[in-house]
Amino acid sequence: MNEWLTPSLKKHWRGLLLATVLSLFALLCAAGLLFTSGYLISKAALRPENILMIYVPIVAVRTFGTFRAVFNYAGRLASHNTILKILSEMRAHLYEKLEPSALYIRSKYKTGKILSALSDDIEHLQDLFLRTILPCCCGLIIYAAWIAVLGFFDLRFAFLMALYLLLLVVVFPLVSLIRMRHHYQRIAKSRHELYEQLTDAVLGAADWMMSGRQNQFLRHYEQLENETRQEERAVSSFRKRRDFIAQVLIGICVIGLVVWSGGMSHTGALQPTLIAAFSLVIFSVAEAFVPLSEAVERVPQYERALARLKEIEAPAQHESDETCDRRELPEGSLTIDVSHVSFRYSQNSDWAVHDVSLHLEPGTKLALIGRSGAGKSTLTHLIYGNLKPDEGAVTLNGLAAQSLGPNRSLQFSVLSQNPHLFDTSVLNNLTLGSPDATFDEAVAAAKEVGLHQLIEQLPNGYQTQVHEAGAIFSGGEQERVALARTLLRDTPVVILDEPTVGLDPITERELLQKIFDTLKGKTLIWVTHHLIGAEQMDHILFMEHGRAMMQGTHEQLLQKSSRYGKLYELDVPVRLRKSIIE
Template identity: 40%
Template sequence: MKNFRKTFENDTWVMPYLRKYKGLLILVLFLGFMTFFSGGALMFNSGYLISEAARQPSSIIYIYVPVVLARAFGIARPVFRYVERLTSHNWVLRIVSDFRKKLYQTVEQKASAIQRSHQTGDILSILADDIDHIENLYLRTVFPMVIGWLLYIFVVIGVGSLNWVVGLLMLLLLGIITIVMPLASVATNGVREFKQHQIQHEFYTNLTDEVLGLGDWLISGRYNDFINLQKKPIKAIAALRKRDHYFQWWRSFLVQFVILLTTLVLLVWSANQFTASKSLANWVAAFALAIFPAVSPFVNMSQGASEWPVYKRSIERVNALDSGTVKPVKQTALAEPFKELSINDLTFKYADGDRDVVQHISMTIHPGEKVALLGPSGTGKSTFLKLVVGDLTPSDGQVLINQQNILSLQDVRSSLFGILDQQPYLFDTTVMNNVRLGNVNASDQQVKDAIAAVGLKELIESLPDQYDTQVQEAGKRFSGGERQRLSLARILLQDAPIIILDEPTVSLDPITEKKLLDKVFELLHDKTIIWVTHHLAGIAHVDQVRFMENGQFDMQGTPQELYKAQPRFRQLYDLDRGRV
């Protein structure tokens, strides 16, 4: 129970939706209870009807009411079942919709942190299994457990009101099915399910990494080793599933056996209780038959409980996406237009690291200034950018916009920062829709003006579908330079005051790179730009140059000052231009 509470202590994926859709949840549980109540009532009424009809009553009036009730409960059971299925799946579809939206927002807001802390296969496991597990938590565990307990309480109270001794026996016998067996399932088969999930998760992760490196396997002549490596987890999962089926068979057998004992108890009790007269004897079969429809929900309780360890792991994993590395901060809006970006003594070290990736960096950037951030890979440039936009929380120091902490401005971040990176993502929709993502309220003409501004008007209008052309997944319809220009058009519509350029030309040829950089700085001449780059092409466009080395600035100044005073900068600048 302690672990159960701990799982939901900081949960943002399960409990919020139980509260959000509590009205629908109550309806689902009511309909589920009424489904099995109608089934039990049908058997109860049928037992009475059969016994009464066997006595050959002198008038149809003696069995008219049971006949009507048999029809009523016979119709009610499938109707309640159908409506319950519709309602429960309506619940789940609402949950799925919210999950997808929440997952997209989580990944979109913390993409850099998630990419750093999760492998590709890890994310695949979350998408393929964990979201599905949380959906099944409601259908396979929450609903059956609550409905089963409601039936358990109803039977115990109902029988106990007639005979407290028999009611106590019902409490003990049915308690084995509704309490003892679910706990036993968690302790035994639940552990096995958890092991299967671990093997499957490792399989996803390893297989993804191995497939990405499939060329190396082929080149080294180890194709058979690659195939054999995949067979091992598959066989392990098959063995676990075989043991799981074996356990389920015995568990179902035990449930049936307990139901048999319960039926015998009811039969013996009713035979002693209702045999004083022939008319009372009609109730014997009624009580004996009424328990059988409860077999299905009671079996589902144990199966749902056995899957709890897997659901627990999934809940923890998706909640870990939310936790990320950013501490909760009360959100505010920017009080006035952008005036100053202040970086004060900024320091950052990863939780599992042994050194400061960013060390005591301070700088101030004003509206319209252009700053280039240079340095070799691994010097902290990307981490610095994540700190600036609020993806990471600094170990020390702070980033301020107009003296407001960037961590408190995350709700309005898209209005402050526009980002053009190495691989801007274009969705599998039209050119118009992709560019309009910068400002969903932009008119068609504003979108076309932005596209024209980045120099793509002639190209787009020469296409058969023009602005309704499908760009295809990841923008495959266009070249690298064209994709960057479409993303630049998106940024123009966004109209944020600060633009982050994260090596946007790294995959382009020198001619395309120069044209794109000239266009970027021309169109964004009134914006504040922080440009991360690995070489000096286009450096004349900026006002300040900062070289990062081991998380610190070791050279800084204007391009002209550094060219005169720093031989290293002069050498790099000349090399970039092909000078000896």
């Protein structure tokens, strides 16, 4: 709770206080409007001798009516302005929690879970301020003020009215909270599942269609949706019954006020013209009490939202959360030292990386080779500084890799197997990581990767929209766009996370050659399970079960390891080996 709510309360308490005061003034003006209206009607019914006798109530009615609208609008403006700022900061905080896991976010979080957190959970926390804290503060203040006003005229009646109105201020909200807790929990759970089902269906729509089981999926999705609707109907039905009973209680309260004010008037303790005034003002006062039940019943939503947001953890103990000062950052080329590094994700799990050592001089090209789960990606995250080793150390020019924190992007670029192109112009996609790059620099990078002519042939050249996920480019062309981004970044170290996966061997070799030529002089860390292009690497590290099973250059491994030679023969077609020799 402290992580998501306390910072917002500390930072924006003035805005929330202003919104509360303005909303409170709006309610007081509404009460004043009905009070003076009741008084004016009663006074006019007595047929005053001169219109000036009721001139002040007339002006008061107009004044309260005008300022009620003014304060109501100003209160909503202030509350929404503050809440939108809080909402923006919460989303930014969510991004900050997700960003350290960006390189392996898909393996850590479901897409539907992140979508649910963004669209539902954060919105619910926004409602906490707008629909719970604000109405409760106003309602309690109006309750105290109303009882104080009645106490000025009759303490005993004020005490009885205080007890009676506790039904609306305390009893109804508590009953609503108890009654609706399970409904809200089931609704939140169902919506969360719907988000996961929807994203799963969208991402796998083609496979659903090809399997011929789309109708089965639709039936399951509709069933889940119907369950959610049933819960929502149950909530709506309860609210209608509760609100009806609340209105009945308010009606009884009006009758009680009429009887009390009539009795007070009969004894001369109250002017007869105030009977209607007191009887009408309760309707405005009740406006502050009725929303309290709905405000309190939403508490389970907030608890559920906070619980799910808590699941999106900040960097865990094994994840890097250290940050060095920018002045301490390595400058220029980087020497990477991996000294007897071991790492595992939990105390009960096997070592993901165990006793691995490396020394990479600036400009070295390293290939991390091994099957899935061998520890290649984990070692990459350790070098990148995203993970903190359990044993050993990873240093960059003598500085611990994990201490770079958010500044690591100044030293590393990542060329992944599925680069994402945003639905904006080609130029914006090229300069994504280098917003200060000039147009000429972007064109130079496009020429370097062989994309310039293709881009020039597009309808609007570099201003052409690439559409969602870069639909106007093929897979290989998207990799070239990502390569151009990397060029513009101009970082000393580039991580190649299987950028050629899914390509045929010839295209794969051509793209790798383009990557190696383009990034010449930079330190390359190439994560792959293929051996095509391995002959161009300065150092090869073959991993298995988290250990370094083989190390050396391509020629050294061919000479001393028959296993490596057999793997190379199986992985690299004969025609490609001939082209390499030639």
